[in-house]
Amino acid sequence: PAAFYLGACYAAGGRDREAVGAWQTSLVTETDARIVYDVLADALLRLRDAEEAMSILTEARTKWTGDDSFVPRLAVSHVLLDRGREALALLEPYIARHQADADVIFLALRLMYDIHAAGGRVKTAAEDAATAREYASLYSAAGGTNAALVSRWAAFIARK
Numbered sequence: 232p233a234a235f236y237l238g239a240c241y242a243a244g245g246r247d248r249e250a251v252g253a254w255q256t257s258l259v260t261e262t263d264a265r266i267v268y269d270v271l272a273d274a275l276l277r278l279r280d281a282e283e284a285m286s287i288l289t290e291a292r293t294k295w296t297g298d299d300s301f302v303p304r305l306a307v308s309h310v311l312l313d314r315g316r317e318a319l320a321l322l323e324p325y326i327a328r329h330q331a332d333a334d335v336i337f338l339a340l341r342l343m344y345d346i347h348a349a350g351g352r353v354k355t356a357a358e359d360a361a362t363a364r365e366y367a368s369l370y371s372a373a374g375g376t377n378a379a380l381v382s383r384w385a386a387f388i389a390r391k
Contacts (some may be wrong), residue, residue, distance in 0.1 A: 232257075238274075245321060247274045265295060272304050281311035299325055303335050315342045319353060326366070333375035340366050344384040347391045353379035356391060 254271040263266050268291040275284035285308040288301045295301075302325045309318035320333030322339045329335065343363055346353055353359050367385035371378045 232261070235261065235264070236337070238270065242270065242274060247277050250274050251278065263294075265291070265298075268294075268301070272301070276304060276307055276311070278386050279311055281308045281354070282352075284308045285312075299328065303332075306335075306338065310338070315346060316353065318342055319346075326369070329368050331373045333370055333373040335375060336366050336373065337372045337375060337381065340370065340381055340384050343388055352391070359387035359391075 234257035238250040238257065241247070241250035243255060251271060251274050252372075254267055254274065257264070257267055258271070268287060272284050272287050272291070273282075275287065285305060288305040288308060291301050292298075292305070302321050306318040306321045306325075309315070309321065319339060319342050322335060326332070326336055326339060340363060340387045343353055343359060343366075345360070353362070363385040367378075367381050370381045375381060
């Protein structure tokens with residue numbers, strides 16, 4: 232527990248690298264403490280250490296198989312590694328189960344937009360357009376604060 236709290240102090244002071252070290256140390260004895268995986272993954276993502284974050288998150292998903300709250304962070308790890316399609320593959324089933332998670336819906340639409348802006352498609356043009364419209368609707372219903380931007384992304388995807 233002391234290593235965990237030391238990590239929290241480091242993180243509060245903006246010293247994420249030191250926080251990561253402390254939290255990794257706390258995993259030696261606190262392997263069943265889910266919170267350690269959460270804060271460690273968050274710090275690693277702030278440091279843009281996507282590979283290590285992915286490793287920690289994958290381990291957490293194997294420990295807590297019914298808990299999909301690790302999925303958004305794992306998707307962000309993929310995004311940092313320029314694996315947008317893999318991130319979307321993780322997010323699609325997550326969004327189906329968490330239709331009010333505006334932040335995750337926003338990320339998924341942004342990834343779809345980026346793929347289309349680069350001249351690609353996720354699935355077929357019709358499927359992508361339908362998914363974009365659905366996500367834009369879900370985002371709006373969830374009270375997302377960037378509804379106008381999301382609408383423009385959905386319209387762009389539908390035109391491609």
